[in-house]
Amino acid sequence: MNGVVVAGGGLGALRTAESLRASGFAGPLTVIGNEDSMPYNRPPLSKGALLNGVDVEALEFPRKSSVDDVDWMVNSTITKTDLTDRLLTLDTGEAVPFDALVIATGIRPRRLPFPGPTQGRFVLRTAADAAAVRARLRRELNLVILGSGFLGCEVAATARALGAHVTVIAADHEPMVRPLGDELSSALRRRHEAQGVHFRLGHTIEATNGGDQVRSVTLDDGTELLADVLIEAVGSVPNVEWLEGNGLDLSDGVETDSAMRVPTELAPVVAVGDIARHPNALFGSAPRRVEHWSIPTETGRRAGQTLAQILRGESPSEAPFTAMPSFWSDQYALRIQSFGMPGLATDISLVDGDLNGPCIVEYRDPLGLVGVVGIDRTSDLIPYRKEIAARSHC
Amino acid sequence: MLTIVVDRAKCEGYGQCVLESEDLFELDDDGVSVPTSGVGDERRDDAERAADMCPMQAITVS
Structure with a gap:
């Protein structure tokens, strides 16, 4: 048994590995990352770590003990994959076989x-x-x-x-x-x-x-x-080149269904994180890539459950994916926090405070509240978050 | 019973834990997250989800 190989070594890889273990998958698990460190937290890189100095060990995510037996390969770049033969090739020429593949190679700056x-x-x-x-x-x-x-x-x-x-x-x-x-x-x-x-x-x-x-x-x-x-800082490009030649739609990341499954008959494949173009039932049926910090955790959790079910011979859960996108940004003393998908709004209104001070802004589409942004109003966002989560699934 | 610990030196008061599970955490007057005591094992998944969602990774659940 070759087990599951996770291509990519960031947050999505870690959360998928943890979810595979939590979902009962006990077989071999290999993570292949192209950086020289274990998964670490990127948001501080433009904030505190840029101000005070970069200590990557201090930024590493705590890892659950369930993934202590995972084979973590760092500094390893995957050059191609063959889903028919279920084989990855590294830039060293080394071949890595797999039974199931997790696509978690993320994005790079454009x-x-x-x-x-x-x-x-x-x-x-x-x-x-x-x-x-x-x-x-x-x-x-x-x-x-x-x-x-x-x-x-x-x-x-x-x-x-x-x-x-x-x-x-x-x-x-x-x-x-x-x-x-x-x-x-x-x-x-x-x-x-x-x-x-x-x-x-x-x-x-x-x-x-x-x-x-x-x-x-x-x-x-x-x-x-x-x-x-x-x-x-002009956006990003999904790291999909190593997947070419397998008949996948790689036009904007890797398309998945709501269980994070990649549509291919060749092998069990899921995609997570920034690279996964996934549907979210809160925001319509169109699959989207969402480069928010919460997404690798939410998609990784679901993808691990899906893959564990497939590897047990079960059908993966068909439940809709309804994770709440969230992001935050610190600029000077300002704390900007958002839930939902404000970029999808057709109507935007200030509902509390003053745009030049602490405030809450609502973002609505024809179905209701689609996003909220608060500046220096953390706890006050709770009811808005609930309202977005209660959107009828479409 | 779950042991939920927030590292006060790491917590930056983003409140993601409160927003995930408002009955398991609250922000105190300093804007630092304080976990609820006496939470039963049946809430482990919610507590771990809140820990995963912490931007500063300041929460441990055991």
Whole structure:
């Protein structure tokens, strides 16, 4: 028996392994990750760990004793898979056979192909990325951040705390606007501006300039901005290349059903975390990738149950998947917390407080409350979360 | 009986545990999570779910 192989070594891999054990699977379990550490918590990489220094061991997730017997392979990159033969190939040439496969290889930062020097260009996804950025951040540094999503805005806030000069460049017309909507994102931009962050919105970078090292960037309107360091935070690309050639739909991650099963007759396969394009009955039948911190845990829990059932010869549970997406973001002293899918709203309204202070914003679609965002109002979000969870399943 | 422990040095008061299971945790006046005492074993799954959902991984259940 070759057992279950989990491809990927992050939070989704850990939670799936724990769920397999909790669901009664006692066979061989191998986790193959391409970083040199055990699964660790990524959100602090743009916040506390970027401010105070990156200690990856301190960021490691506690692991349940049920996964003590798991074979954890680190620093291992999977180059291809053959679902017919149930075999993975590593970049070392080593072949790893499996009976069932968990796809948990996640995402990587999207890179834009503009010309110019590349030294001084950074992304922020792994602990190694964060350590490299942290080593460069200092007072009076000219930092340009490309991208105004949550990651870009968190890095902007952290870099201001370290005394850097910060400019955020983004094609969007307000920061974090796609999930939050115009009014709240506009208010948050003003809070960043009050902290000294400059924004060049509606623009993108055409080129970097300098010798080997980036010294400036040129925008699409010809403006040149000094840049000692450029951090690119313009979204992500699912790590699916190793799955090609198996007849799977890899157009945006890996599609699954509500039990996290990947539709293939070749082998038992599930997908979890950022890479899994899964349906959620609270938000319609369309499968979506959701890059929220709660998703690897929720999808991993379900995928472990599914795979354990399949390996026992049972049919997996057909229950709808209704996990509540949640995210949070710390920027300066602000704590932004969200439940549901605010980006799906057709109607947005401030229901409590003031957009320039503590507040609660409701996001509604024709079926009711679809998301909520609170700023510095943690406990007050409980009834809103319940209302979203009570949406009729569609 | 479950033993639920919140590491007060790690807790940053995100309240995800309260939002997951409001009868198992509450935020005190310092904004730090305090677990309910005397929780029975039948709530283990809920307590472990709340521990999994803690952004700072400050909760242990035994």
